[in-house]
Amino acid sequence: MTDLAESPLPTSDQLREQVSRVLQMARDHGASQSEASLSYSRGYSVSVRESEVESLEFQRDRSLGVTVYFGHRRGNASTGDLSEQGLRAAVEAAVTIARVTEEDPCSGLADRDRMATEFPDLSLDHPWMLTPEQAIEQARTCEAAAKGVDARIEHSEGAGVSTQRGISVYANSHGFVGARSGTQHSMSCAVVAAANGQMQRDYWWDGGRNPARFDSPEAIGRRAGERAVARLGAKTLSTRNVPVLFSPEVARGLFGHFIGAISGGALYRRASFLLDKLDQPVFSPQVVLRQQPHLLQAAASAAYDQEGVATAERLLVDHGVLRGWLLGSYSARKLGLESTGNAGGVFNLVVEPGALDQSGLMREMGRGLLVTELMGQGANGVTGDYSRGAAGFWVDNGQIGAPVEGITIAGNLLEMYRNIVALGSDVDVRSGVRCxxxxxDRMTVAGDGEAGP
Incomplete structure (x- = not known):
């Protein structure tokens, strides 16, 4: 089998030349402004189940997105046909759309003077020189380690390895041209443990830009197996109001709801529970949130946003006080503000850690619920009302006790944010939200148990 990691992608110079032709075509059609993004990616994924290869999928994608403006009329088109004829057809489609679209005074490119001029090396491109055969063996090793944890692990839902490398160029008629390349790799495993007529599934994974920083396949597998076994004997709880401790892999979702609430689209549509909260306390005083877009090898690092605007480190929450929004040029104009360089979202939201790890936080909590899994999509971005299915462990005397499942945790996000009493030092760096x-301090935990720990 071909080692796809070594299969060449086009060079940035080749992509720049193609994008330049697209912008020239737009000018030839009389567009007052235009922008285009061209991307290529290649990779593969393997899945092994009970030592047998379940799937081997190769992925090769390429796409062009082009937007043209005639004054304040906008048209957009995309294509995977990157021949000269395909590029021309995409531009003509965008032009046709723009000419029949109503004017929107907020449309147009980001301001010329906001374009990025510095492009630091953020160390995002780390190809994994791993053949599919080697990936299959790593997945098998990971799965075997999981199943070897305990005799009660009866089944595997599979182990997988994926690797992808991509390159893209964004350019606009201001003269801005930006190129970036990057990799994304992962390894995961999920197994099922069984005892006394009960079955419990759990998983673990590692992932990121640089596979040299991953845990070993054995360590990932063991963690998956240990998590599944620990859940055996899980029961529901009776309804109660208690402290709740979110483990890092689920805690980042709390900050994901915050990101949505301070994003421009929610704000100008007046569909955010944080409307009119700028420069007001929205978290407890110990919470400090920063955007850090230039972290090396991080999941969401970038020198510029989707419009070419330079990214910058920003203090979003200062000891509980909300200090900024996440705006692209369109949402900024709708709000009468300026772009914050966040077209496309936040670039590495970093939650300033506290002094205690998870064990220390459990001791501080004393008695309450440790949440390790959340189910459903029960967060209302307009009101902040929050209700999610959950599973985890009851904590008593600062120690993990019985596993629990079949419960719902509920509250209001604004109240939950203000009631954060501690942040852990056990930071999960695998995603664009690092916490x-x-x-x-207290949430409603609802279950149909007659009693409980």
Whole structure:
């Protein structure tokens, strides 16, 4: 089998030349402004189940997106046909759309003077020189380690390895041209443990830009197996109001809701529970949130946003006080403000860690619920009302006790944010939201148990 990691992608110079032709075509059609993004990516994924290869999928994608403006009329088109004829057809489609679209005074490119001029090396491109055969063996090793944890692990839902490398160029008629390349790799495993007529599934994974920083396949597998076995004997709880500790892998979702609430689209549509909260306390005083877009090898690092605007480190929450929005040029104009360089979202939201790890936070909590899994999409971005299915462990005397499942945790996000009493030092760096465990003073935990720990 071909080692796809070594299969060449086009060079940035080749992509620049193609994008330049697209912008020239737009000018030839009389567009007052235009922008285009061209991307290529290649990779593969393997999945192994019970030592047998379940799937091997190769992925090769390429796409062009082009937007043209005639004054304040906008048209957009995309294509995967990157022949000269395909590029021309995409531009003509965008032009046709723009000419029949109503004017929107907020449409147009980001301001010329906001374009990025510095392009630091953020160390995002780390190809994994791993053949599919080697990936299959790593997945098998990971799965075997998981199944070897305990005799009660009866089944595997599979182990997988994926690797992808991509390159893209964004350019606009201001003269801005930006190129970036990057990789994304992962390894995961999920197994099922069984005892006394009960079955419990759990998983673990590692992922990121640089596979040299991953845990070993054995360590990932063991963690998956240990998590599944630990859930055996899980029961529901009776309804109660108790402290709740979110483990890092689920705690980042709390900050994901915050990101949505301070994003331009929600704000100008007046569909955010944080409307009119700028420069007001929205978190407890110990919470500090920063955007850090230039972290090396991080998941969401970038020198410029989707419009070419330079990214910058920003203090979004200063000891509980909300200090900024996440705006692209369109949402900024709708709000009468300026772009914050966040077209496309936040670029590495970093939650300033506290002094205690998860074990320390459990001791501080004393008695309450440790949440390790959330189910459903029960967060209302307009009101902040929050209700999610959950599973985890009851904590008593600062120690993990019985596993629990079949419960719902509920509250209001604004109240939950203000009731954060501690942030963990156990920071999970695998995603664009970097945070540790989060301890909330009190939430409603609902279950149909007659009693409980």
């Amino acid at each position: 540790g465990s989060v301890l909330i």
